[in-house]
Every structure is written in structure tokens, then in C-alpha cells.
Amino acid sequence: MLDLRQVSKTYRVGAFGGRRLHAVRGVDFSVRPGEVVSLIGESGSGKSTIGKMVLRLISASSGTIAFEGADIAGLRGHARTKEYYSRVQGVFQDPFSCFNPIFPADRVFELVRAEYAGAVSQAHWRARVEDALTTVGLDPAQVLGKFPHQLSGGQLQRLLIARALLLDIRMLVADEIISMLDASTRIDVLNLLGDLKARGLGILFITHDLSLGNYISDTAVILRRGRVVERGATSAAFSAPAHPYTRRLLASVPQLHTSWQQADARLAQEGEGECPGCAAGGRPGEHGPVDLADDHAVGCYTAA
Amino acid sequence: MSDSAIEAKAAQAETGVSGAGGVRWRDTAHFAVRNPKLLIGAGVVLALLATGLVGPLFIDNPPNAYVGPKSAPPGGGYPLGTTSFGQDVWAQFVFGLRATFLVGLVGGGIAAAVGMVVGFTAGYRGGLVDEVLNMITNIVLVLPALVVLIIAAAYLEARGIWLQGCFIGLTSWPWVARAVRAQTLSLATRDFVDLARMSGRRAYKIVFREIAPNMSSYLFMTFILLFGGAILIAAGLDFIGLGPTRGVSLGLMMHSAVSWSALSGGMWWWFVPPGLGITAIVGSLYIMNVGLDEVFNPRLREL
Numbered sequence: 001m002l003d004l005r006q007v008s009k010t011y012r013v014g015a016f017g018g019r020r021l022h023a024v025r026g027v028d029f030s031v032r033p034g035e036v037v038s039l040i041g042e043s044g045s046g047k048s049t050i051g052k053m054v055l056r057l058i059s060a061s062s063g064t065i066a067f068e069g070a071d072i073a074g075l076r077g078h079a080r081t082k083e084y085y086s087r088v089q090g091v092f093q094d095p096f097s098c099f100n101p102i103f104p105a106d107r108v109f110e111l112v113r114a115e116y117a118g119a120v121s122q123a124h125w126r127a128r129v130e131d132a133l134t135t136v137g138l139d140p141a142q143v144l145g146k147f148p149h150q151l152s153g154g155q156l157q158r159l160l161i162a163r164a165l166l167l168d169i170r171m172l173v174a175d176e177i178i179s180m181l182d183a184s185t186r187i188d189v190l191n192l193l194g195d196l197k198a199r200g201l202g203i204l205f206i207t208h209d210l211s212l213g214n215y216i217s218d219t220a221v222i223l224r225r226g227r228v229v230e231r232g233a234t235s236a237a238f239s240a241p242a243h244p245y246t247r248r249l250l251a252s253v254p255q256l257h258t259s260w261q262q263a264d265a266r267l268a269q270e271g272e273g274e275c276p277g278c279a280a281g282g283r284p285g286e287h288g289p290v291d292l293a294d295d296h297a298v299g300c301y302t303a304a
Numbered sequence: 305m306s307d308s309a310i311e312a313k314a315a316q317a318e319t320g321v322s323g324a325g326g327v328r329w330r331d332t333a334h335f336a337v338r339n340p341k342l343l344i345g346a347g348v349v350l351a352l353l354a355t356g357l358v359g360p361l362f363i364d365n366p367p368n369a370y371v372g373p374k375s376a377p378p379g380g381g382y383p384l385g386t387t388s389f390g391q392d393v394w395a396q397f398v399f400g401l402r403a404t405f406l407v408g409l410v411g412g413g414i415a416a417a418v419g420m421v422v423g424f425t426a427g428y429r430g431g432l433v434d435e436v437l438n439m440i441t442n443i444v445l446v447l448p449a450l451v452v453l454i455i456a457a458a459y460l461e462a463r464g465i466w467l468q469g470c471f472i473g474l475t476s477w478p479w480v481a482r483a484v485r486a487q488t489l490s491l492a493t494r495d496f497v498d499l500a501r502m503s504g505r506r507a508y509k510i511v512f513r514e515i516a517p518n519m520s521s522y523l524f525m526t527f528i529l530l531f532g533g534a535i536l537i538a539a540g541l542d543f544i545g546l547g548p549t550r551g552v553s554l555g556l557m558m559h560s561a562v563s564w565s566a567l568s569g570g571m572w573w574w575f576v577p578p579g580l581g582i583t584a585i586v587g588s589l590y591i592m593n594v595g596l597d598e599v600f601n602p603r604l605r606e607l
Binding site: 052055057078081082085086089090092094097098099100101102103108111112114115116160163 | 494495496498499500501502503504505506514517518
């Protein structure tokens with residue numbers, strides 16, 4: 001459904017744009033209907049940039065992003081953009097910044113109504129909104145007509161998810177949507193994503209939290225400095241990580257019965273191993289991910 | 305929920321429109337009517353505006369007609385006396401107020417409109433558009449308006465109030481454009497703008513309905529400052545003789561008072577009223593602006 005091929009994003013920085021900043025470099029992956037793909041990486045690994053490129057909020061410098069076979073860079077004109085957004089929606093990390101502070105929070109629904117459901121009667125629309133709010137576990141009476149500063153971060157975040165549900169979407173980009181929620185609402189939102197997945201939506205789940213990525217996703221894409229370091233079925237990537245970075249990442253998750261020293265010692269003992277891409281004759285630091293198994297690929301070990 | 309259930313719910317749902325949007329304005333109004341600076345400023349400006357609008361209705365002759373005795377001091381049939389040609393100073397004053405407000409409105413309006421369009425476009429579009437608009441803004445900013453006007457005056461035989469207003473408007477917008485651009489740049493990076501884009505909104509709607517309302521108080525105050533600024537510039541131009549060649553304005557009154565030695569002749573009633581009028585309007589506008597700042601900015605509110 002969604003296919004990224006060699007997608008890169010480069011920014012010009014510094015005086016006169018003399019220097020280049022490579023935010024995303026040659027990323028490939030796909031999202032199928034009913035599949036949750038996690039983009040996992042540390043801050044600055046380019047995961048949110050990829051999400052914004054998929055949402056067409058920024059354009060890719062090179063490579064193609066295709067949705068249902070059509071390159072989204074080719075969607076010219078307002079009507080086709082609008083059509084795209086009726087299929088693909090996103091929920092962002094910071095719910096406080098997603099609401100215009102001077103309007104009531106439910107204005108986000110009004111915008112959707114104004115653009116996509118102008119013909120729907122007020123009462124019918126209200127029923128649809130209340131239905132969507134109930135789906136995300138909010139009491140309509142508590143949130144409708146309130147200003148953003150009168151609502152909690154969790155409520156705002158769920159309002160945004162409800163907004164995405166008002167449209168008949170096929171793909172959801174969820175950019176760190178759990179980070180601002182407390183533990184009790186987290187599981188509700190995760191289960192909600194599970195429901196959406198069961199309905200056949202493709203979900204691009206962007207997170208820096210390994211356990212969340214492990215919990216929810218079918219496929220994990222681990223990014224570092226804009227490059228894919230490991231990509232594969234979540235079970236494979238998490239149980240048999242190949243790339244040294246992934247192994248280090250997994251080892252750095254705090255565990256009850258293992259101290260940091262033990263984890264470090266185990267990593268040192270295992271060693272980094274040899275990069276399969278370089279071993280097969282690829283140029284170190286430049287070759288793309290190579291397949292280890294059917295659904296498991298690993299990037300170059302030496303890439304900076 | 306099935307469609308039929310939604311229908312049923314829709315049927316019983318009242319068409320309740322949230323009244324929360326009104327709270328903010330009620331809040332603002334609450335502080336506005338309790339702010340002495342705003343009330344005094346607005347009171348003076350409105351009183352002078354009313355004088356300019358209503359006063360001319362009671363005057364039968366044109367303001368520059370030679371109707372009375374020459375150089376008569378205030379009193380008798382001429383509340384503000386007459387000029388050394390026998391023109392009624394009160395008539396000139398009320399007509400002049402009208403012209404002064406008109407110049408302020410036209411000049412301030414044009415400057416605000418051009419500045420906002422340029423600022424919003426540059427700030428929201430960014431990239432090359434921003435570069436080009438910024439360049440134009442900076443060029444107009446350093447253009448010496450007075451020199452341009454002297455050249456224009458040499459070519460234009462007859463200049464009216466409207467032309468003067470347009471000229472002032474077209475030379476005083478750059479700082480508005482720069483300020484609006486800066487604010488737009490910062491607001492455009494907020495996620496709610498991205499959310500509006502993902503709702504399929506067109507760019508101009510995002511600018512005017514999402515970004516601009518966030519700076520509405522600033523835009524309103526900008527217009528008031530431009531209004532006062534335009535009046536001041538017009539008075540200055542009139543005074544040095546680059547004003548309208550026909551009609552009357554407060555600046556032109558001062559110009560002719562000085563030209564015909566009202567100062568040395570001791571005819572204070574000729575130049576004091578227009579001078580006071582301009583000072584009162586511009587001063588009150590600035591006081592009003594300080595008051596508005598206190599009303600709009602919660603941190604400056606005195607509870």
C-alpha cells in the first residue's frame with residue numbers, strides 16, 4: 001500500500017546553504033494493509049522526517065514514496081492533495097501544539113467537516129463526532145466546546161486520533177503518539193491501534209520506545225542517522241538482532257536482573273561480527289541493506 | 305455504531321453550537337471597559353471624529369470661502385476667529401479634521417493591507433518567494449519617502465487627499481511586512497498548521513483563519529499605529545507645502561498660517577487649533593495603543 005524507495009531528505013544549512021545535512025538517506029520499506037510498521041530510532045534518526053514526508057508536509061529530496069501505486073510527489077493540485085488526505089492521516093507527537101490555542105479544541109473536527117463533509121447535517125455530523133470520541137474512550141460532554149488549555153495531554157491526543165477516524169482512512173502515521181500519555185491511557189490507545197489494524201488500516205508507528213515497537217508492530221525498521229540499520233519482522237529483529245547497533249539498543253533497555261556491566265560484558269564477548277554486506281563485496285558505508293533471511297535485512301555495520 | 309444508530313442519535317441531538325468562542329471576547333471586553341487609557345484615548349479620538357463628521361453639516365460656505373472680516377479674533381459669529389483673508393477658522397478646522405481622518409484611514413489601511421499580504425505570503429511560503437518579497441520590502445524601507453514625494457509633486461499638477469493617503473500607505477508598509485513575516489514564520493512551524501494542511505485546507509485559508517487570528521490583537525494595534533503615523537506624515541507633508549493642492553487639512557492650515565505670518569502677527573487662533581487637533585488625535589491613538597496592549601496581553605492586565 002505504501003512503498004518507500006530510496007527516500008532521502010537533505011537540508012542545506014549554514015551561511016548561503018553551503019553545507020548539507022542528510023536527515024534521511026536511502027530508506028526503503030513498505031506498509032501493507034492491516035500491518036503495523038514501527039520506525040524505531042533515537043532522536044535525530046530521521047523517523048519523524050519520514051513520517052512528515054509520507055504525510056506530504058515536506059517533500060523528499062530524492063527517491064519515491066508511492067501510495068497505492070501512485071507517487072505522492074506527483075499529486076499536483078488541491079483536489080488531489082485533499083483526496084490523498086482522505087486516505088492518509090497522521091497524529092503528531094505534541095498534542096499541545098496541534099491545537100490552535102485561540103479556538104475550542106473541537107475545531108479540529110470542524111476543519112474536517114468543512115473540507116470533507118460540508119453536505120452532512122449538523123446533527124448527523126455531531127453524532128459521527130460523538131461516535132469517534134467514544135471509540136477513543138472520551139466522553140463527548142467532557143471535551144466538546146472546551147479550549148485546548150482546559151484539556152489534558154491525553155485527552156488532546158485522543159481527540160487527534162478521533163479526528164483521524166472521522167475520515168475513512170487506510171493509512172495512519174502515528175508519530176510518538178504514546179509518549180505524552182500516562183501508563184493507564186497508553187494501553188487503551190495501543191489497543192485502539194490494534195482495532196484499527198484489525199479493520200485493515202496500515203499503521204506507520206513512529207517511536208523511540210523499543211518495548212512499544214515490539215508490542216504493537218509486525219515489522220520493525222530501526223533507523224540510525226537517517227539510515228535503515230535493520231529491517232524485518234518484529235520477532236526476527238528483536239529476538240535475533242544482527243546489526244551491532246540494534247544489539248546495543250536492545251541491551252540498553254533496563255532489565256531487572258541484569259546490571260549494565262553484565263550487559264556490556266556480554267556484548268563485548270559476542271563481538272560485532274562481520275558485516276554481511278561488506279563480506280559480499282559491498283563498499284563499506286555505502287551499500288544498502290542486505291537480506292539475511294526472508295523478511296530480515298541489515299544495513300552496513302560500518303556506516304557512520 | 306451502525307449507521308441507523310447514528311441516525312437515531314442524530315435525530316435526538318440538539319443542534320448545540322458551543323458558546324465557548326464568545327468567552328474570549330467577553331473577557332477582552334471586560335478588561336477593555338475598565339482600562340482608563342483605552343477609554344480616554346478612544347473617547348478623544350471618537351469626539352474629534354464626530355466633530356469632523358457632523359461639524360461640516362452645519363457650515364454653509366466652503367471652508368476656504370472669504371466670508372468674514374479679516375484677522376478677527378475668536379468671538380462673535382466666528383468661534384475660532386478668521387484668517388488674514390477672512391476665512392472662518394472653525395470651518396477650516398472641522399473640514400480639516402475630516403481630511404485628516406481620511407488620510408489616516410486610507411494611508412493606514414493601505415499600509416496595513418499591503419504589509420500583511422506581503423508579510424503573510426513571505427512568512428508562510430518561505431523559500432524563493434520569501435527572498436524576493438524580503439528584497440522588495442527592504443528596498444521600499446530604505447526609499448526616502450520625502451524625496452520620492454518631491455519628485456512626484458513636480459510631475460503631478462493637482463494632488464488630492466486620496467492621492468496623499470495612497471502615497472503614505474504605499475511607503476509605510478515595510479515594517480508591518482517585516483513584523484508580520486516574523487510572526488508568521490514562527491506560527492507556521494506549529495503543528496496546528498500542519499493539521500490544517502492535513503485537513504485539506506487551502507493555503508490562504510490557513511493563513512487567514514489559523515495563523516492571523518493568533519495575532520489579531522497585534523494586527524489591530526498595528527493598524528492603529530499606522531493610522532496615527534499616516535496622520536503625522538500627512539501633517540508634515542502639508543506643512544512643508546507638499547500636501548494636497550486643493551481642499552483643506554489641519555496640516556495645510558498650519559502651512560498657510562506660517563506662510564502668512566500668523567506667528568509674528570500674534571494670530572494664535574489660526575495655528576493653535578490645527579496643532580492641538582493633530583496632537584490630540586495622534587497622542588490619543590498612542591495612549592489607546594498602550595491601553596489595548598494591556599487589554600490584549602494578560603500579563604499587563606491590572607486586576
